[in-house]
Amino acid sequence: MINITKIFIDKKTEDEVKKVLLSGFLAQGERVKELERQLCDINRTKYAAVVNSGTAALHTALASLGLKKGDEVITTPFSFIATANTILMCNAKPVFVDIKEGTFNIDPDLIEAKISKKTKAILTVDLYGLSCDYEKIRRIARKHNLKVISDSCQAIGASYMKKPIAKWVDVACFSFYATKNIMMGEGGALVTDNNEIYEFARRFRQHGQDQEKPYIYHHIGYNYRSTDVLASIGLAQIGNLKQWTEKRNQNARRLVTKLKNIPGLVLPESTDGTAHAYHQFTVRITGDFPIKRAELIKYLLENGVRSAVYYPSVIPMQPHIKKITPYKKGMYPVAETLSNQVLSLPVHPFLKNSEIDLMVSLIKKAAK
Ligand SMILES: *Cc1c(COP(=O)(O)O)cnc(C)c1O
Numbered sequence: 380m381i382n383i384t385k386i387f388i389d390k391k392t393e394d395e396v397k398k399v400l401l402s403g404f405l406a407q408g409e410r411v412k413e414l415e416r417q418l419c420d421i422n423r424t425k426y427a428a429v430v431n432s433g434t435a436a437l438h439t440a441l442a443s444l445g446l447k448k449g450d451e452v453i454t455t456p457f458s459f460i461a462t463a464n465t466i467l468m469c470n471a472k473p474v475f476v477d478i479k480e481g482t483f484n485i486d487p488d489l490i491e492a493k494i495s496k497k498t499k500a501i502l503t504v505d506l507y508g509l510s511c512d513y514e515k516i517r518r519i520a521r522k523h524n525l526k527v528i529s530d531s532c533q534a535i536g537a538s539y540m541k542k543p544i545a546k547w548v549d550v551a552c553f554s555f556y557a558t559k560n561i562m563m564g565e566g567g568a569l570v571t572d573n574n575e576i577y578e579f580a581r582r583f584r585q586h587g588q589d590q591e592k593p594y595i596y597h598h599i600g601y602n603y604r605s606t607d608v609l610a611s612i613g614l615a616q617i618g619n620l621k622q623w624t625e626k627r628n629q630n631a632r633r634l635v636t637k638l639k640n641i642p643g644l645v646l647p648e649s650t651d652g653t654a655h656a657y658h659q660f661t662v663r664i665t666g667d668f669p670i671k672r673a674e675l676i677k678y679l680l681e682n683g684v685r686s687a688v689y690y691p692s693v694i695p696m697q698p699h700i701k702k703i704t705p706y707k708k709g710m711y712p713v714a715e716t717l718s719n720q721v722l723s724l725p726v727h728p729f730l731k732n733s734e735i736d737l738m739v740s741l742i743k744k745a746a747k
């Protein structure tokens with residue numbers, strides 16, 4: 380079976396984990412600190428705070444802005460639910476802006492129309508590992524005095540105009556969930572050049588505790604700490620980031636070259652100035668394709684290839700979101716259309732060329 384992800388655990392990972400286990404220090408300590416140093420290097424930021432999930436990173440980043448009930452955060456309707464749920468965790472209101480067809484990401488040209496007196500931030504998502512158009516987004520944010528937080532949970536290693544995404548935003552959030560490009564089983568981090576956001580994050584992951592004075596608490600917080608055991612997995616992984624990202628790009632290029640010119644199959648675009656992390660290789664199956672998306676998924680599966688739909692619906696139609704922001708079909712036409720067309724194919728760095736070629740030949744057969 381050709382799977383959509385492959386979990387990589389080598390001897391080095393085992394050894395690193397074992398070392399921590401035998402050290403007897405299992406909670407947040409030196410290994411977490413080392414992972415934070417490496418995250419600063421990769422993202423060229425001053426600060427990094429490791430937490431125990433991407434969701435925790437997003438919640439922390441949003442909470443650092445001091446959002447109050449009624450404040451609004453502009454975001455995309457086409458993402459994992461955590462993007463919107465973490466806005467709700469801060470009692471703020473998500474305001475959705477439709478996406479751009481070619482990039483699957485928030486359409487910068489539609490943002491300004493949704494800005495109100497209550498808007499405090501823009502929460503972008505670099506979906507599938509492709510950076511948003513941060514030049515435009517940053518210009519809008521500066522003009523309206525808004526903070527920009529990126530949900531880069533799928534985009535570690537990606538860049539925009541030769542700079543890591545983190546350099547374009549106030550704070551960037553990553554996930555190290557088991558299937559992400561760099562993983563710890565469960566895990567996350569936020570990176571920033573902003574000292575106040577960083578200091579807030581360190582308190583917030585530990586019940587709001589003062590960093591110098593134990594048992595003095597400045598504000599509400601959570602237990603969002605990670606552990607040295609998990610950080611040792613992350614450290615064993617992160618050394619491979621460059622090589623794995625390059626392999627994902629090679630695989631994507633092979634797929635693009637071989638899947639060109641199939642009617643009804645739209646290939647992902649790499650936009651100018653971006654370096655894609657290819658967390659997912661996502662095509663669109665449009666009405667011109669001879670069979671339906673669901674039939675193609677079934678056909679591929681029957682022939683040993685797993686594919687997946689990220690995401691089958693838009694966030695604003697979820698029952699709990701609808702209660703906060705009324706939703707009618709057609710409000711986010713691009714995202715709604717694409718949610719019915721997207722299909723992610725395996726692109727992970729452990730694919731063999733022969734496996735890619737098998738996928739290609741199956742898709743070509745299905746397209747006849
Ligand atoms: C994975 C992911 C998250 C959440 O990360 P967890 O580590 O599972 O909490 C948030 N947003 C996006 C876009 C993701 O892909």
